[in-house]
Amino acid sequence: MSGEQRKKCRKCRLDWPLKDFRSQDDRRAGRRARDRAICRRCEITARNDVDPLIRKARDTVRRHAKRYAEKIGEKLTTSEFAKRFGWDVEYIRHKFEHAWDNTCRYCRQSYKSMPDGIAAMTLDILDPAKEPYLTNVEVACRTCNTAKGGRDAADFGEWLKGWERWSERPADRFIQADIFGDDPS
Numbered sequence: 001m002s003g004e005q006r007k008k009c010r011k012c013r014l015d016w017p018l019k020d021f022r023s024q025d026d027r028r029a030g031r032r033a034r035d036r037a038i039c040r041r042c043e044i045t046a047r048n049d050v051d052p053l054i055r056k057a058r059d060t061v062r063r064h065a066k067r068y069a070e071k072i073g074e075k076l077t078t079s080e081f082a083k084r085f086g087w088d089v090e091y092i093r094h095k096f097e098h099a100w101d102n103t104c105r106y107c108r109q110s111y112k113s114m115p116d117g118i119a120a121m122t123l124d125i126l127d128p129a130k131e132p133y134l135t136n137v138e139v140a141c142r143t144c145n146t147a148k149g150g151r152d153a154a155d156f157g158e159w160l161k162g163w164e165r166w167s168e169r170p171a172d173r174f175i176q177a178d179i180f181g182d183d184p185s
Contacts, residue, residue, distance in 0.1 A: 004017050004018075005017070005018045006018065007021055007039075009021075009037070009038055009039040009041075009042055010037040010038055011037075011038050011039070011042040011046075012039065012041070012042050014039070016039045016041075020039045020040055020041070021036050021038075021039055021040065022036045022040070022043075051093070052118055053093045053096045053097055053100075053118065054089065054093050056093075056096055056118055056119075056121070057089045057090075057092040057093040057096060058089055060092060060122070060123050061078060061081070061082055061087050061089060061092065062078050064081070064087070064123065064132060065077070065078040065080075065081035065082070065087075066078075068081060068132060069081070085131065085132050085133045085134060086133055086134045086135075087132075087134055088134070091134065092123070092134075095123075095138075095139050096118070096121055096139060098139075099111060099121055099139035100112065100118070100121070104139075104140055104141040104144055105124075105138055105139070105140055105144075106140055106141070106144040106148070106156065106157075106160060107141060107143070107144050107160075109141065111141065114141060116142070119142070120141050120142050120143075121139055121140075121141065121142075122139070122140055122141070122142050122145045123137050123138070123139060123140075124137065124138050124139070124140035124144075124145045124148065124153075125137060126138055126152065126153045127152040127153065128150050128151075128152065129152065138153075144156075
């Protein structure tokens with residue numbers, strides 16, 4: 001179409017229709033289209049080029065900051081939370097990288113063998129009664145972290161031991177034998 005307005009992307013140097021740049025109503029990034037010099041394709045590519053562990057660390061800090069703010073009933077930004085409790089994104093990324101090469105602290109399953117991969121790694125607040133300083137945080141798989149819930153690490157460890165003992169119990173053949181009136185031996 002000859003009457004369609006076009007704009008040149010600063011990054012890829014191609015002419016694109018204006019609809020391929022963020023519109024004035026699309027304020028997710030906090031800027032207006034006239035301020036954008038990069039097309040949507042280049043924005044998506046740039047977003048996907050970020051180290052997945054850095055993205056995971058940033059999202060984790062953001063989620064924990066939001067939850068903590070709701071818990072204490074304060075308005076707390078992600079940067080305020082990170083500064084107050086020492087949540088450095090690079091350090092958390094390092095924790096995730098180290099955990100990726102190892103196992104979950106609770107179930108001892110390798111993260112590399114988990115179907116969700118990086119998404120399976122979460123930061124567990126070891127003792128929820130204490131402040132979420134980085135010294136009170138450890139990497140755990142999503143399954144264990146969900147099962148742990150609000151328990152502290154020691155209580156959860158005892159619960160896990162009990163679960164292991166229960167799952168290793170002898171077969172229920174004696175119970176079945178009694179039901180059918182058979183001799184269990």
